[in-house]
Amino acid sequence: MATSALEYGHATAAKRSVLVEWLTTVDHKKIGIMYGASAFIFFLIGGLEALVIRTQLMRPDNHLVTPDFYNQLFTMHGTTMIFLAVMPISAMFFNFFVPLLIGARDVAFPRLNAMSLWIFILGGLFLNFSFLLGAAPNGGWFGYAPLSSRMYAPGHNMDFWVIGLQILGVASLAAGVNFFTTILNMRARGMTLMRMPIFVWAVLVTQVLVLLSFPVITVALIYLMLDRTFGTSFFNLTANGDPMLWQHLFWVFGHPEVYILILPAFGIVSEILPVFARKPLFGYSAMVFSMAFIAFLGFGVWSHHMFATGMGPLADSFFSLATMLIAIPTGVKIFNWIGTLWGGSLQFKTPLYFALGFIAMFIMGGLSGVIHAVAPADLQQTDSYFVVAHFHYVLFGGSIFSLTAGAYYWWPKMFGKLLDEGLGKAHFWVMLAGFNLTFFPMHFVGLLGMPRRIYSYPAGLGFDTLNLLSTVGAFLLGSSFLIFSYNIIKTWRSGAQAPADPWNGATLEWSIPSPPQEWNFAVEPIVTEKDPLWGLKRAAGVKVLPEPPRVSGEGIHLPAPSWWPLIVSVGFLTFLVGIMVKHASAFPFGPISIAGFAITLYGIYKWAYEPVDGHAPTT
Amino acid sequence: MTTAALDLHAHDAGAHHTSMPVPSRKLAMWVFIASECMFFATLISTFVIYRDSHAKGPGPKDVFGVPLVTAGTAVLLFSSFFVVMALNGAQQGDRKKLLRWLSLTVLCGVFFVGMQVYEFTHFVTEKHLGYTTNLFASSFYTLTGFHGTHVAVGTLWLATLLKDAWKGRIPPAKALNLEIAALYWHFVDVVWIIIFPVVYLMSLGR
Numbered sequence: 001m002a003t004s005a006l007e008y009g010h011a012t013a014a015k016r017s018v019l020v021e022w023l024t025t026v027d028h029k030k031i032g033i034m035y036g037a038s039a040f041i042f043f044l045i046g047g048l049e050a051l052v053i054r055t056q057l058m059r060p061d062n063h064l065v066t067p068d069f070y071n072q073l074f075t076m077h078g079t080t081m082i083f084l085a086v087m088p089i090s091a092m093f094f095n096f097f098v099p100l101l102i103g104a105r106d107v108a109f110p111r112l113n114a115m116s117l118w119i120f121i122l123g124g125l126f127l128n129f130s131f132l133l134g135a136a137p138n139g140g141w142f143g144y145a146p147l148s149s150r151m152y153a154p155g156h157n158m159d160f161w162v163i164g165l166q167i168l169g170v171a172s173l174a175a176g177v178n179f180f181t182t183i184l185n186m187r188a189r190g191m192t193l194m195r196m197p198i199f200v201w202a203v204l205v206t207q208v209l210v211l212l213s214f215p216v217i218t219v220a221l222i223y224l225m226l227d228r229t230f231g232t233s234f235f236n237l238t239a240n241g242d243p244m245l246w247q248h249l250f251w252v253f254g255h256p257e258v259y260i261l262i263l264p265a266f267g268i269v270s271e272i273l274p275v276f277a278r279k280p281l282f283g284y285s286a287m288v289f290s291m292a293f294i295a296f297l298g299f300g301v302w303s304h305h306m307f308a309t310g311m312g313p314l315a316d317s318f319f320s321l322a323t324m325l326i327a328i329p330t331g332v333k334i335f336n337w338i339g340t341l342w343g344g345s346l347q348f349k350t351p352l353y354f355a356l357g358f359i360a361m362f363i364m365g366g367l368s369g370v371i372h373a374v375a376p377a378d379l380q381q382t383d384s385y386f387v388v389a390h391f392h393y394v395l396f397g398g399s400i401f402s403l404t405a406g407a408y409y410w411w412p413k414m415f416g417k418l419l420d421e422g423l424g425k426a427h428f429w430v431m432l433a434g435f436n437l438t439f440f441p442m443h444f445v446g447l448l449g450m451p452r453r454i455y456s457y458p459a460g461l462g463f464d465t466l467n468l469l470s471t472v473g474a475f476l477l478g479s480s481f482l483i484f485s486y487n488i489i490k491t492w493r494s495g496a497q498a499p500a501d502p503w504n505g506a507t508l509e510w511s512i513p514s515p516p517q518e519w520n521f522a523v524e525p526i527v528t529e530k531d532p533l534w535g536l537k538r539a540a541g542v543k544v545l546p547e548p549p550r551v552s553g554e555g556i557h558l559p560a561p562s563w564w565p566l567i568v569s570v571g572f573l574t575f576l577v578g579i580m581v582k583h584a585s586a587f588p589f590g591p592i593s594i595a596g597f598a599i600t601l602y603g604i605y606k607w608a609y610e611p612v613d614g615h616a617p618t619t
Numbered sequence: 620m621t622t623a624a625l626d627l628h629a630h631d632a633g634a635h636h637t638s639m640p641v642p643s644r645k646l647a648m649w650v651f652i653a654s655e656c657m658f659f660a661t662l663i664s665t666f667v668i669y670r671d672s673h674a675k676g677p678g679p680k681d682v683f684g685v686p687l688v689t690a691g692t693a694v695l696l697f698s699s700f701f702v703v704m705a706l707n708g709a710q711q712g713d714r715k716k717l718l719r720w721l722s723l724t725v726l727c728g729v730f731f732v733g734m735q736v737y738e739f740t741h742f743v744t745e746k747h748l749g750y751t752t753n754l755f756a757s758s759f760y761t762l763t764g765f766h767g768t769h770v771a772v773g774t775l776w777l778a779t780l781l782k783d784a785w786k787g788r789i790p791p792a793k794a795l796n797l798e799i800a801a802l803y804w805h806f807v808d809v810v811w812i813i814i815f816p817v818v819y820l821m822s823l824g825r
């Protein structure tokens with residue numbers, strides 16, 4: 001790689017304005033930062049929606065918001081947290097760290113990577129733009145047809161949802177192809193598959209799930225769009241359409257999606273625990289195979305979301321058993337995490353706090369999950385707050401705790417400054433307390449019979465105190481992120497400069513300066529074992545390697561920046577918006593969609609013929 | 620650190636080192652194809668579920684004509700062979716061979732899309748099978764329409780490469796450009812080989 005052809009002049013690069021530089025960048029680190037920044041903003045918006053929901057449910061017979069706006073709130077809260085927060089925050093880590101962890105200078109397709117970012121950002125803005133029109137999606141994050149068909153959901157609300165998800169799906173699929181190829185093909189010399197950092201394995205398995213599950217929701221969304229826009233009857237009961245088809249297609253995607261949200265979190269925690277326990281990950285290969293097994297089983301359990309539809313005893317038994325099987329590889333992972341900690345010399349830094357919080361909270365979410373696997377029990381719990389408690393324990397207690405751990409762990413590498421430890425620990429304790437106060441009472445209120453997605457409830461059903469507790473907890477939980485935001489600002493202004501290797505890390509990213517230079521590795525690393533940096537330190541007989549010098553980068557070749565990823569993304573968005581706006585007329589494509597199509601096609605051609613020299617085409 | 624454990628897959632082929640013995644762009648196309656399999660699997664399953672839903676309007680036996688579609692199938696099958704010959708020409712640096720077989724491939728693509736346009740028009744105007752007439756129609760048109768779109772995209776792609784080849788821009792070192800397009804083309808062909816029996820023959824033979 002070091003000797004390939006293209007080098008874009010750093011003199012010209014210096015002349016570009018900062019804005020142009022970020023709009024045209026193909027650097028995986030800048031793209032990662034943009035993923036993280038935009039996803040954090042969406043995360044705060046989704047959190048704000050949650051706080052309004054909790055305020056509405058604070059006391060019985062409350063009328064803070066209208067019922068329809070309440071529907072918009074919970075739909076957008078779910079959609080935002082899944083597609084605009086957890087997935088892209090994970091994508092931030094994929095982007096920034098996969099190339100660093102495997103010893104590469106960039107991803108396999110840098111421009112495609114930029115396109116994924118822009119499509120994601122535009123899709124997120126598009127979805128949230130609906131609030132300004134007072135027409136945010138209101139049919140739930142699962143968009144059950146025919147409730148989401150035009151007959152029951154007139155107006156543009158669900159159009160925004162259908163088109164928005166379609167846009168975001170394209171971003172995920174493009175990133176899936178990119179990262180799968182990057183991990184298989186861009187590893188440093190000597191880094192065999194079984195020497196890869198465990199986080200990279202988690203990303204690889206996640207991309208397999210993305211690649212095989214997103215096409216299914218793509219087709220389901222196409223059907224729903226056709227039903228809504230062109231008058232087909234795929235899910236229309238009166239014309240022999242089958243609403244069960246939507247549920248099956250949605251959950252064939254939806255359940256793997258759950259693992260798309262949690263596997264990267266597994267990977268991050270599995271990176272953090274060894275570093276802060278000062279011993280290698282316990283049972284590395286068991287961890288790898290259990291992730292693969294979870295992904296495999298993840299495609300055979302979708303109907304446990306549909307026990308209440310009456311599929312019959314055979315299907316119910318099959319999906320019950322398959323779901324219970326997943327507890328086995330998951331249990332393997334939990335025991336291996338504990339095994340990693342066992343006998344270790346624990347360094348109680350903030351990342352470890354969050355990682356331990358993850359293990360405890362995820363176990364609780366996992367236990368209520370096993371209860372749901374029993375079909376008869378699930379019939380009592382389905383669509384109640386018990387389910388809300390369960391999936392927040394795995395998605396917030398699991399994914400968000402782990403992603404936060406990752407943020408504290410990798411912040412010094414990304415920005416060259418260490419987040420404040422005291423504030424970090426305050427963040428942890430407030431978040432842990434707020435989280436449990438919010439969601440633990442939901443188990444009880446659910447078993448008492450409170451349905452989810454309900455706008456209000458009458459007094460005297462035993463829901464009152466528990467809901468009030470949840471609301472107080474939610475505000476506590478929200479305030480923990482104010483502490484985090486303050487920590488970020490404080491660190492930005494006056495944080496301690498981070499050394500290259502602040503935690504005594506085991507993986508390649510800690511061998512280069514913080515933040516990394518544009519080309520990542522001045523010399524391409526050669527890997528001869530797992531935990532390569534620990535091996536290097538052991539061989540040198542030192543605890544900390546000398547600070548790596550910042551080099552000039554003379555003669556290092558990087559892919560050139562490009563406008564086309566952004567232009568293609570804008571064209572694609574325009575095309576789909578055109579279809580949405582045009583829905584009333586007989587001919588599906590109006591001038592807007594035709595213009596969008598033309599921009600996309602033109603952009604793809606310019607992209608294909610743009611001279612890239614160095615990067616891909618010669619291999 | 621032991622030095623004996625160097626990865627044997629890492630080959631020294633100069634400029635670009637890849638961990639697997641396959642170029643990244645080709646690997647990416649295989650990955651994309653895996654994803655597309657799920658896309659078409661979903662469309663085909665839906666058709667199988669809905670092919671008997673034609674209480675209103677015509678059903679499969681009223682509209683499907685085997686000879687025309689068989690011709691289309693044959694053309695698509697041959698085009699897979701043609702593109703292999705074109706690739707062979709590109710790899711050998713035989714410009715004439717490349718141009719000859721690649722033009723034939725593009726022609727096949729155009730013929731297939733034309734066949735489908737004719738078929739759809741015929742169904743709509745003569746057989747009164749509109750897009751929303753019944754669910755058999757909707758799922759049939761959606762499935763074959765998306766396949767046809769894939770053929771159209773492939774034809775456009777191969778035509779672009781034909782223009783490149785005409786200008787002498789596909790020397791043997793760049794034959795990979797054609798190989799990747801050919802990989803996609805074979806995939807689109809394979810999907811049709813499933814659609815032809817499942818959609819046409821099995822709907823008629825029941």
